[in-house]
Each structure stands twice: as structure tokens, then as C-alpha cells.
Amino acid sequence: MIVDSQNLTFVLAAVFGLVSFFSPCVLPLVPVYIGYLTGATIAGADAEGRVSRWFTFSHAVALVAGFTVIFVLLGAVGGALGMALNRAIPAIVRVGGVMLVVFGLRIAHTRWSIGRWIVTALIVALFAFAVNIRETLPNRALMASMFGVIALAGFAWPVAGHIVLGVLAGALNFLAIWDGTGALLGMPDLGGFTSTFAAIGESALIALLVAWASRTELFYMERRATLSNERPRGYWTSFLTGVVFAAGWTPCVGPILASILALAATEQSIGRGAALLFFYSIGLAIPFLIAGLAFNQLGRYLPKISKYLPAISLVSGFLLVAVGVVIYTGGLQLMSTLVPQVELESWLLGILGGGG
Secondary structure, eight states: OOOOHHHHHHHHHHHHHHHHTTSTTTGGGHHHHHHHHHHHHHHTOOTTSOOOTTHHHHHHHHHHHHHHHHHHHHHHHTTHHHHHHHHHHHHHHHHHHHHHHHHHHHHHOOOOOHHHHHHHHHHHHHHHHHHOTTSOHHHHHHHHHHHHHHHHTTSOOOHHHHHHHHHHHHHHHHHHHBTTHHHHHTOTTSOOSBOHHHHHHHHHHHHHIIIIITOHHHHHHHHHHHHHSSOOOOHHHHHHHHHHHHHHHTTTSOHHHHHHHHHHHHOSSHHHHHHHHHHHHHHHHHHHHHHHHHHTTHHHHTTTTGGGHHHHHHHHHHHHHHHHHHHHTTHHHHHHHHSOOOHHHHHHHHHHHHHO
16 A cells, blocks of 8 residues: 555654653643642632542643644745745744743632742842843843743733832833843843834733732622633633643744744645644644543542632642743743753654755
8 A cells, every 4th residue: 555645744743742742841740730730629619629520631632732832833834925924923922931930820820929929029039030040130130030021920910010019020021021121221141132112012911911810809899700610711822822831832842843844845835834734733732631631530439529629729820830930931942952852853853854
């Protein structure tokens, strides 16, 4: 039987996606993914601690859909438009990293005193400064301060307090990424490579996230709404989390994704390029969906472990905070340079080269 070469390419793209799961960029996020599913499952429980059988799996599907959309868009736009989308990836990564921090704070939903939140903000800021080794010292300090401000927004401030913290976080991000900061302040080591218009837009989104989405009363309103009816919540959050994960993976999942993108760019149709990245996403999604399906078993035990739910939510939330900081600071890309790639990648790339 003769196998059509185009169909073989699709199969190989799916295999490449499966192998990418074991790359240094993706595998470390598995505990974060499990923690996120834990938080989603707990939030989806009713007043008696029960959760629908397919609730967690559906959140896994929503998250997978998020990173599939990004990869399919990359494949569809391929050439010139692909370059434009690639230029937007850094902004998606930074805004997405902040979004994960905000979501993590909401999942934790602690009612700590202001003193504890100040200590937490200092710890988050120190962590951000420590992992952000690619930037200059002034930029590291600015970005660390920004994450400290974002963490401080986890406290149940009045609306005005959240607005002030949001504006401050946006301003710190703007100073760190704007290409004119160094000249304006007379500090050559300060600022980034982002144009004025793009820096304003990105910083405004961050300000909005911190000012609005981090308001703890919004989280509690969502939780009360969930307990009052049986409709699951948070699928949009899961989808956006998948988008952020994809943006964080894109620069660093190794030669496999780069090769798939290069192959997609050579295709004569947008549909073929999109299809290649769709099959790549299917392969990458398989382990995540299996984990989500198996995780449904947690629903049986929620009533028994109800006394541990605050601690589980706390750990899950701050695990998401940590990965948000790492994504924003480019830690995933750095990880890919420090950890050897799986040997299977080279073998699969050889097959791709031989088949092309």
C-alpha cells in the first residue's frame, strides 16, 4: 500500500507535537497544568463539594483549544504574515505572563491581612528579579517592582486602590519595554526595543488586567454564581491560559516547531499550513487531554478532602503566579538552552528532511 506523502507529513506533524511535550519548555509546565486543573475542579464544585464527571476534562479541552488556535494561526499565515505574528509574540508573552499571575492570585483567593500581602509582594518581586537574568539590572528592578505591585493587588483593596495599582503596574512595564526610556531618563541600560505605540497598548492591557481582573470581589461573585447554579464557569480563562502557554512555548520548543513552521511557509495554501500546525497541536494535546480525563477522578474525593481545599487552592494559585513570572521574563526560552533536547527530535527531523 502506497502512503500519500502529504498524509504522512500530517502524521509526522502530530508525532512532532507529541515529542514536543517532552521538551524542556513544556514538560516543566505539567505540574502547573495539574495545579491549574486542581483549582478549576475546586472552583467548579457545588456547595456539597460535588463536581460533574466531565467538568475538569472540558477545562482541559478549553486550554488545549487555546494553544491550538495560536499554532494554527502561525501555520495559516506562514510567510510574511507569519513574521508579523512573530513580532507580536513578545507582547503576547508579557501580557499573558501578567494574566497568569492575576489568575493565580484569584485561584489562591486568600483573605490575608495587608501585612501578609506586603510580604508576599516582596517575595514575588525577589523571585522575578532572580529569574530575569537576561535583562539589564535597571530593567530587572523595574520588572520585579511591577510584579510586586501586581501581587499586592491580590489584597481586597477598594476599587480606587486596584485602579492605582493597575496604573502603576502599567507604567512600570512601559518604562521597562519602551525604546525611548533610556534617552528620556539619561540611563542607556534602561528600556527595551518596543515602539511608543506598541508599548502604550501593551502597558494599557496590563493596567486593565491588574485594575479589573485582580479585584478579589469579582472572584467571589463568580464563585457564588457557580454555587447557585450548575453551569460551569471559567472556560474563557482556561482558553486564554492555553493561548499564553502557546505564546510562551513558541520561541523555545526547539527545532521541531521551527521545522513545522518552515514547512508550512513553503505550502501553497493557507489551509495546508494551518492543517500542519493543527496536527502538531493534536499531538501536543494528547498528554494534556489524557491528564485532564484522568483528573476527573478527583471529583469523587472532593467531599473527603474539603478541609484541605484552601491549601490546595493556595498552592495551585501561587504555582500559576510563578509560571506567569517565568513566562514574562523569558525563563522558558532560557530553560531550553540549559537542558538538552530529547534525542528523538533529531531522528524525527531527519525523517522530515528525508520526506521533504
